[in-house]
Amino acid sequence: MARTRGGGNEEHPIQVLHQVAFDLQSADSADEVCRRTVDAAETVLEFDTCIITLAEGETLRVRAKSSGLPDDGVTPTSSIDEGISGLTYRTRESSRFDELSSVEEAEPEAAYESGLSVPIGDHGVFQAASEEPGAFSPEDLELAELLVSHAAAALDRLEYERELEQFASVVSHDLRNPLTVARGRLELARSAANDDAQPHLAEIDEALERMNSLVEKLLALARQGELVEEAVPVALRDTVEDAWETVATDDARLVVSVAEGTVLEADRERLRQLLENLFRNSVEHGAETDSGEPVSVPVPVPVTVTVGTLPDGFYVADDGPGLPDDADDEVFRRGYTTSDDGTGFGLYIVRRIVRGHGWSVSLTASEDGGARFEITGAEIDRSGDARPDSPEQR
8 A cells, every 4th residue: 555645734744743642642541542643643644554553461462553454454463572563662763664575574475665663652563654665754754753752642641540540549448447547546545545645646646637638639639640730839948848847757867958939830738748758768768787788777877868959850869778779760660669568659659749740750879879869840940049068957
């Protein structure tokens, strides 16, 4: 089947593809994303023969194809170790082929002479083909990559919402129920305790109330499918200090290298929760002996946590033992923990909140050999940055 050009859209394809991006974000299933992507490839890029396969374990399964392709002319599944699609999926690299007959991975019986193969993130592969040799230009490949990047973003969103729903079920059962039990026991303790104990019980009640509030908000956010709907100017320094006060920090120290008046566009409660989780991670995993070996109980060598600003965000660093060299992005996976009694939710929630704001989070080593989390992509007004040599210590 030949690939046709001519007539086409009055607008430049790039402009139309940006409009397609909004359309893809409204799709409510992976199949719908794939179908709309193929439609756009046909109508906007004028590719006659297109197909999308998505990964399912060790195979790539066809999820959408051009209307002109007969069902019996397409193999429904293929191994990720075979063919051009498998190569594209494994290498995550795009390819343009002027003569498919000279490509080792191409199917010898295929009727197509030229083609494009583009990875859809880690989800699958988009391919376009023509019976004419040299039918696709470098610009065609660039436009296909732009379209496919929008499809990958839409599939990321669907995966994100699915994970939120799963997380909501965990929150509802594994966190909400123990809170209910704790509150009931607290009321019994209040009725039996003397006056000296009442202030301590009041603090427990306040902590339980905050936990319950966070659980309710997380459930609501999961139902909405996104973490932040509207960001507002938030005083970063004040939020850092408030978050530190709510974390059991033992002998840990906080160094604040954030100027008074520094403002970040964010949801304040979510930002505070993000900071609390990072502080808690540093304190719980940062205790070390004089030899630098991590220990299971606090010792007289306290961890120091530093918060500072970046050109487009902020960082939280500590001088603890750091994280495993191969941890990298794995630490943000739900369930990841290096502690026997850890839940694996702390950094997972951090990434959810970061993504909900449209920011990015990365893990590096701090100057002192500990962990340093950098949150970037934020709108921040640093008009009164603190001097590096005069941070506040708490």
